[in-house]
Amino acid sequence: MAGKTLYDKLWDDHLVKQRDDGSALIYIDRQLLHEVTSPQAFEGLRLAGRKPWRVDANIATPDHNVPTTDRDKGIDGIVDPVSRTQVETLDKNCDEFGILEFKIKDQRQGIVHVIGPEQGATLPGMSIVCGDSHTSTHGAFGCLAHGIGTSEVEHVLATQCLVQKKMKNMLVRVNGTLGTGVTGKDVVLAIIGKIGTAGGTGYAIEFGGEAIRGLSMEGRMTICNMSIEAGARVGMVGVDDTTIEYVKGRPFSPEGETWDKAVEYWRTLHTDDDAVFDKVVELDGAAIQPQVSWGTSPEMVVGVDSAVPDPEKEADPIKREGIVRALKYMGLQPNQKITDIKLDRVFIGSCTNSRIEDLREAAAVVKGRKVAAGLKQAMVVPGSGLVKAQAEREGLDKVFIEAGLEWRDPGCSMCLAMNADKLGQGEHCASTSNRNFEGRQGFGGRTHLVSPAMAAAAAVTGHFIDVRELLN
Amino acid sequence: MRAFTQHQGIVAPMDRSNVDTDMIIPKQFLKSIKRTGFGPNLFDELRYLDEGKPDQDCSNRPLNPDFVLNQQRYKSASVLLARTNFGCGSSREHAPWALDDYGFRVIIAPSFADIFYNNCFKNGLLPIVLEEEVVDKLFRETEETEGYQLTVDLETKTVITPSGESFSFEVDDFRRHCLLNGLDDIGVTLEDAETIRAYESSRRKTAPWLFNAGN
Numbered sequence A: 001m002a003g004k005t006l007y008d009k010l011w012d013d014h015l016v017k018q019r020d021d022g023s024a025l026i027y028i029d030r031q032l033l034h035e036v037t038s039p040q041a042f043e044g045l046r047l048a049g050r051k052p053w054r055v056d057a058n059i060a061t062p063d064h065n066v067p068t069t070d071r072d073k074g075i076d077g078i079v080d081p082v083s084r085t086q087v088e089t090l091d092k093n094c095d096e097f098g099i100l101e102f103k104i105k106d107q108r109q110g111i112v113h114v115i116g117p118e119q120g121a122t123l124p125g126m127s128i129v130c131g132d133s134h135t136s137t138h139g140a141f142g143c144l145a146h147g148i149g150t151s152e153v154e155h156v157l158a159t160q161c162l163v164q165k166k167m168k169n170m171l172v173r174v175n176g177t178l179g180t181g182v183t184g185k186d187v188v189l190a191i192i193g194k195i196g197t198a199g200g201t202g203y204a205i206e207f208g209g210e211a212i213r214g215l216s217m218e219g220r221m222t223i224c225n226m227s228i229e230a231g232a233r234v235g236m237v238g239v240d241d242t243t244i245e246y247v248k249g250r251p252f253s254p255e256g257e258t259w260d261k262a263v264e265y266w267r268t269l270h271t272d273d274d275a276v277f278d279k280v281v282e283l284d285g286a287a288i289q290p291q292v293s294w295g296t297s298p299e300m301v302v303g304v305d306s307a308v309p310d311p312e313k314e315a316d317p318i319k320r321e322g323i324v325r326a327l328k329y330m331g332l333q334p335n336q337k338i339t340d341i342k343l344d345r346v347f348i349g350s351c352t353n354s355r356i357e358d359l360r361e362a363a364a365v366v367k368g369r370k371v372a373a374g375l376k377q378a379m380v381v382p383g384s385g386l387v388k389a390q391a392e393r394e395g396l397d398k399v400f401i402e403a404g405l406e407w408r409d410p411g412c413s414m415c416l417a418m419n420a421d422k423l424g425q426g427e428h429c430a431s432t433s434n435r436n437f438e439g440r441q442g443f444g445g446r447t448h449l450v451s452p453a454m455a456a457a458a459a460v461t462g463h464f465i466d467v468r469e470l471l472n
Numbered sequence B: 001m002r003a004f005t006q007h008q009g010i011v012a013p014m015d016r017s018n019v020d021t022d023m024i025i026p027k028q029f030l031k032s033i034k035r036t037g038f039g040p041n042l043f044d045e046l047r048y049l050d051e052g053k054p055d056q057d058c059s060n061r062p063l064n065p066d067f068v069l070n071q072q073r074y075k076s077a078s079v080l081l082a083r084t085n086f087g088c089g090s091s092r093e094h095a096p097w098a099l100d101d102y103g104f105r106v107i108i109a110p111s112f113a114d115i116f117y118n119n120c121f122k123n124g125l126l127p128i129v130l131e132e133e134v135v136d137k138l139f140r141e142t143e144e145t146e147g148y149q150l151t152v153d154l155e156t157k158t159v160i161t162p163s164g165e166s167f168s169f170e171v172d173d174f175r176r177h178c179l180l181n182g183l184d185d186i187g188v189t190l191e192d193a194e195t196i197r198a199y200e201s202s203r204r205k206t207a208p209w210l211f212n213a214g215n
């Protein structure tokens, strides 16, 4: 018999029941909750008179709606009454059902996908769900992590299980070593550029190869985070020393004998040498340039040294139409050089890129420089209160502030602009987030997805520039 | 959940691929803590010329005359014909809630994003995958014939055109069963409560760190 992939192992370990029709009940070790996709789930529980199956498997925090300024005011600092109700509703629900919540004034509050790993609430080999498509982030720890809808949130609350069909296995292997200034973000954008936004639909993707092994946990989280932008609900990286080192000593991590036992198990969480994937995609890591998205879908991405595509050269009529529509929305010309795109705002943050390493990379670029005169705003939004505190201990906040960037409080912020941080109509933004859909960062706003280092470089020059020109 | 057996209705053609859930229901409307009332804001940014705000009366907002659902002939559509990768992006269930609240019962496309596809079934909405050529043909027929209707039969897993042509589609048995009978997933799963408990207690022994409530 052929060996198992990491996904096969995780699936088998969480399988509660295989049903005759191919669907299965998968046990869920951890559910993360936030204010946007949970209210209707709690309401559903109440209406049906049900209780959560296992209260201690859940952790909640408000992140999407929280303001990134004036946080000492707590909930009263949320100006929009509808946003405030949503955050209050989460508090009420967690209190009623006894669920651990890092509330708005708790230093442990942050973006769900940042706080899980930070607390050790995300451990290798776990099955994790959250009512958010970027839950794939946690796959970086060798976890089976699914983004789910609100009905499924309710289902997991009530039964601790998810109804799932097993997906197919895909391996994305990134060979070689990445160049200087090239990060996990560039790797994942290059992957999406190659396989397309539906390339991973129906698959669980494992990211492997030398370039992935060489990445820190932060870099791996960035890559798994954007699996969904390649169409895959699940993304993963096998466990190695880097994983175990990261997990050690965190509040929810095991200790003593249990730790040893856990590590022994975690060491088995990688794909067997003789396992077979349904699909394998390979990339040469050394050839990946810093990436910049030019369009309204994450697959519309090129290297910073390239130009905006010309629809005339696209043979497929549906794709051509898509390029024309995207260029119109983005206000760009065919064949325009990426480095000629002028920016209005810069956003460094989101569950893709708001961890300490991301902030260090951005700070290294802006240090001793100033935000370009033409820019309306450049802001840095750390992923959690603890990331913020760590950055401040390292003096990164001062580096940003001296360069003219705003240093904010943690939350999703301008990633989806549900709070007050948003783009104006027609404004171009260099953003470290994960989606460049029309209107994502504000009505009529134009998002360009980049790495933190590239966003920082754009902040100090006012246009896109190959960050490697500033790094020497 | 509302059961779905058969449906006949007017078809509206949404001729673009990769329609994402941000487009289906923009984020400012996700602030609601209810499941209903999203219909007037379905495709908000495409449908209206101004910027939509939550809790606003939409009846006086300027409509985008070019948007398909604003054309008189598609006003009462309940079947949405779409292109590849429909429903990509965010996991928000507000997307099927909005489609449902507007009055759609069926969405036909050559492919769907996984989470969206899944979310539809939980809300009595039927997503149907048909081959690209078939979808092309349906687009042509819809555009050519005003008042074009399709009949969808979940029992026999077929889509029937006005000329009587029929196309069969796949849907997995469990989902079909739940939809036909309007069954609540949670209730079905809880029938296996004993199995879940047994799994849980064996995991508590073999992997106790998974049950650590933190310190």
Ligand code: SF4
Binding pocket: A063, A064, A111, A112, A113, A132, A134, A350, A351, A352, A411, A412, A415, A416, A433, A434
């Ligand atoms: S940072 Fe953006 S993508 Fe991530 S959870 Fe928040 S809104 Fe979603």
